[in-house]
Amino acid sequence: MIGTTLILLGIVITVAVIILLEYKDMRNKVLFLGIAALLLFFACTFAYVCFAGNASLSSFEGFVGAGKLYLNWLSGFFNNLGDITTYAIKQNWGGVAVNATG
Numbered sequence: 001m002i003g004t005t006l007i008l009l010g011i012v013i014t015v016a017v018i019i020l021l022e023y024k025d026m027r028n029k030v031l032f033l034g035i036a037a038l039l040l041f042f043a044c045t046f047a048y049v050c051f052a053g054n055a056s057l058s059s060f061e062g063f064v065g066a067g068k069l070y071l072n073w074l075s076g077f078f079n080n081l082g083d084i085t086t087y088a089i090k091q092n093w094g095g096v097a098v099n100a101t102g
Contacts (some may be wrong), residue, residue, distance in 0.1 A: 012040065015039075019032050019035075019036060021044055045073070060096070
């Protein structure tokens with residue numbers, strides 16, 4: 001199980017590096033760097049969720065179950081991110097004296 005996940009992660013990283021090395025234009029390189037970072041994020045978090053949830057990737061049913069587990073985890077991740085953002089926005093940032101000399 002861990003071997004399959006590591007192989008998939010290695011393939012994603014290799015493809016991302018090849019894409020980055022192929023494009024010479026800086027604008028395209030930044031775009032593909034962002035795409036590679038997103039792919040790396042999804043691959044690493046998928047590997048983490050599969051490892052932590054003891055998901056089996058050896059069969060189609062196991063892979064579908066791992067996908068459902070990952071989407072559930074990703075949904076919770078974005079919900080928590082929204083809660084943190086809402087909490088930060090509601091704070092009283094105007095009353096904070098940063099460089100008060102007196």
